[in-house]
Amino acid sequence: MIARILDFLYPALCELCQKSLQNGRAICDPCAQQLPRIRDPFCQNCGEMFEGNIEGDFQCQNCLGLTHDFHFARASLRGLALPFHLVHSLKYRRRFFLARDLATFLKEAWEDDPRFRELGEQAILVPVPLHWRRQQFRQGNQAYELAREMAKLTKLPFSNAMKRTRSTRTQTKLNRKQRLSNLRGAFRIKKRALAQLRGNHVILIDDVFTTGATAHECTRILKHEGKVSKVAILTLVRG
Numbered sequence: 001m002i003a004r005i006l007d008f009l010y011p012a013l014c015e016l017c018q019k020s021l022q023n024g025r026a027i028c029d030p031c032a033q034q035l036p037r038i039r040d041p042f043c044q045n046c047g048e049m050f051e052g053n054i055e056g057d058f059q060c061q062n063c064l065g066l067t068h069d070f071h072f073a074r075a076s077l078r079g080l081a082l083p084f085h086l087v088h089s090l091k092y093r094r095r096f097f098l099a100r101d102l103a104t105f106l107k108e109a110w111e112d113d114p115r116f117r118e119l120g121e122q123a124i125l126v127p128v129p130l131h132w133r134r135q136q137f138r139q140g141n142q143a144y145e146l147a148r149e150m151a152k153l154t155k156l157p158f159s160n161a162m163k164r165t166r167s168t169r170t171q172t173k174l175n176r177k178q179r180l181s182n183l184r185g186a187f188r189i190k191k192r193a194l195a196q197l198r199g200n201h202v203i204l205i206d207d208v209f210t211t212g213a214t215a216h217e218c219t220r221i222l223k224h225e226g227k228v229s230k231v232a233i234l235t236l237v238r239g
């Protein structure tokens with residue numbers, strides 16, 4: 001807790017170039033502008049960006065033959081070194097003050113993508129939950145911090161509606177199929193969130209979208225248990 005307060009009080013250097021900052025920001029403007037955005041053309045399912053010109057809507061090779069329960073997944077930044085550095089700082093180094101600046105990139109993608117407009121102004125921002133034990137260890141949940149800051153920027157409703165009931169082993173070395181079975185039954189909806197969710201749309205917030213297994217499993221629970229109508233995924237990075 002004290003480390004966290006100190007982090008909030010002294011975020012005086014740009015997280016990327018170490019230049020000193022005075023405006024309460026954590027990333028300077030030149031660094032923020034340099035971060036590699038995901039722009040058209042990108043996969044309409046998973047948000048993977050492609051070099052070159054492809055006209056119209058398309059699906060990437062990864063998504064061919066896959067069914068996702070979610071409406072679509074969109075990410076703000078490409079899975080390159082600088083975005084991953086920022087995610088790492090936020091997630092493992094407890095630099096939660098970064099969430100405020102990082103949420104501005106989420107907002108950019110949200111504003112840029114007309115499919116989010118179709119979900120309306122009342123789509124609820126829901127963070128992907130961590131198991132309480134892992135959250136205690138990390139002293140916070142990066143997705144929660146991102147979603148809360150995003151809610152402040154966009155005025156969209158926020159609900160920490162999900163919980164992770166089972167601690168799952170780390171997913172980094174697993175493929176999509178293994179991840180899906182690893183995650184099966186790991187999430188639940190909090191009882192007090194049910195009334196807010198029912199019949200509404202959700203924008204699920206996470207730091208990174210990799211295989212889509214987490215997004216898929218959370219969507220399944222949001223729809224089955226939460227009775228949510230549509231779930232879109234918004235992440236900071238497309239890994």
Ligand SMILES: [Zn+2]
Nearest residue numbers: 014017028031
């Ligand atoms: Zn900088």
Ligand SMILES: [Zn+2]
Nearest residue numbers: 043046060063
């Ligand atoms: Zn795709």
